[in-house]
Amino acid sequence: MASLWRKILSILPGNEEQFLLQFSDRVESSVQEMLKVCRQQLYADTSSTCRMLHAQIVLDVSWERLNTGTWRHVDKDWRRVYAYGCLFKAAALCREDPTEEKILQAVRTCDMGLLMGAAIMDNILHVVVKLLQSEIRRSHKAEEREEEHEAKRIKIESPNVPVIQDERAVLRIKCPSLESFNTGYLRPLKPVILEGIIEHWPALNHHAWSIEYLRSVAGCRTVPVEVGSRYTDENWSQTLITFNEFIDRYILNKDGDNASGYLAQHQLFDQIPELKEDIVLPDYCCLGDDEGDEDNITVNAWFGPAGTVSPLHQDPQQNFLAQVVGSKYIRLYSPEDTDKLYPHQSPLLHNTSQVDVENPDLQRFPEFTKAPYRECVLQRGDVLFIPVQHWHYVRSLELSFSVSFWWS
């Protein structure tokens, strides 16, 4: 595997001079000096220990800056410094004939750079991850058989499917024209389920998303997972684990403690470009403010077992919720009835209702039953249009993977 290092070298700049390190003066000279030391060590004969040490210094100091102040005010250059730290650390891990464990650690390091850092050197971290993944795959051909049995194990659970009353059902239309969707639903801000509009997605065809497929594409990648039944609970938290660990622990429940985990609201497709190729931006987004400019559309992945719950809440943008695997029970309330939904007062949670939709405390929230609503079971291939500020409650009925598109 000394060839791995040669491959990494081949994607790095040819020498020190070509490896540019440019930062605003928000990054102090002492830190820039440390980065230069790391760069110099990259091209020199430095020991692995020494490289790791200096890369870790860069990571530790930039990590502190990333945790100073509010996230949106963190200077982009500090996130770049963090990403460089990840690059230097990953390189150090792969320098001397790395074991598989070291390669996986390097993948995790790159993922931290992608999740917390900002893009550097033409998205070099993506390129490095790709290299490392192919290195791992090469030694894993034999183990692919095992996973096929796993999928069967999950199918057996029968979802607790609520019966949808006709008069409350969300309307469904098949492949509407842009104009009819615009006039009939977008302008009047009326929820609707669009059928047949994602049939062409590779995720539903030749790259059908399954546990095996997701493992093969993203198994060793680190993702943020929400732990705890719902984000309004006291014991709710987030953790960073690999896709494989998430599947084993929270989908297949291999450790048997039935903990609740949800890969929720994560821009997975920015992190893992191969998965981005399996989905397509809905055409109807071009009816938005900036003609569907991709840069202004937030695409999130929602992947989890049966029973994940998003408490009743509202979002400040239009939403297309595409169901790719499994099904979800969804209830919708109009923003006109907000007064009957008892939103939290605190600034952090003012977009979230205090009411547990499927088990409301009517003593505390008496008006809730008076609020009219629509409901549906969103199936594989459906896309639900949730108009801006429309309250929605979601519970997965079985293993589920949804993709949401937030646009304006």
Add this chain to the structure above:
Amino acid sequence: MRWFGFGFNAFAQICDVDKSDEGESCAAAVKVSSPTELSEHVDGNRRWKTSQITASWSRRAALHGDGELRDSCVCVAGFGSDVSSCCGTCVAHSYGCVNVFISETHLTLAFPHKIETWDLQKKEETPSWSMDLEAQSDCFAGLTLPLVPGGYIQSNPPFYRPLSAHMGAKRLALGAEHAVLLTASGAVYTWGLGSHGQLGHGGLTPEEKPKPVEALWGMIMGSVSAGGWHSVCVSEDCSKQTGASSPEDPQEEGKQEDVFISIQAFPALVDVTPLCEIRTVSCGSRHTAAATTAGDLYTWGWGEYGQLGHQTFSSSDEPQRVEFFAAEQIYVVDVVCGNWNTFVAINEEIDLRIENKHRLEHLEI
């Protein structure tokens, strides 16, 4: 006073170590795990005593005094300083300085008649900020930096921030995103961002203006200290309180199975066993050090750079005594933390006891 330092040393801010690219010596150069005595300041044939130390991430500034001639100067070691000289680079125009404060970007010097803040990154002829103190009044007396008459100094423009006079500010500690103020009446005020519970008001909301820490109401506090995201104060009768976040658990590398990031948003009494009286406390980014009246040093928090002084690189949730000083019966009188390192002052007189002890042992042989 003689000073020892341990922890982060990548810029030779503690001591100059032979650097090579070899794994082990590289690690030893960057992380000083065993308390190491700082070089003395020697000027001509005068040996100056180091009366004060202040440290940032990459540097250490020391205020040296020559008792006899009542002279003083400031030396800076670390990033950008001359490694070969005894204790760093002597700061020009620092003669007569009475108090010094360093941040990653600026060095503030207080003189009897003026205060100046210098930019450490740009070689400039004039200070970035300065203040003239009225010649007669000793209005700086009793204050220490970053407090200045009428307010305090921060490391970014506008450098001077006023504080209301009626607060009676006595001591101020600045964290990464918050401030902790001790008033003359022994009350503690905090302000800034509070998302780690560091303000001690019981929640995570920020405070724009100084707000009294009500949980400490009724207790007279004697000193305050602020780390990156935590706060520590000591009551005047030398017991201890802290309001803190969890500065020790920030590792995203997840080596532990279930890492719980906990927040302590109200002041909580810190358990130092055996029970002892705290003389001084100082905080680094993510660690804390306390010197007791009995001459012991306790440290806890993040230890990956050796800043806890236990000759390991592990972190610790519980205060632990630094055995290095206890074993040699070295009497610790003061402690000052840089971001990732710790500086300890020892009482020279007690040293004589050690020297005598060694001499006696030598005789016995």
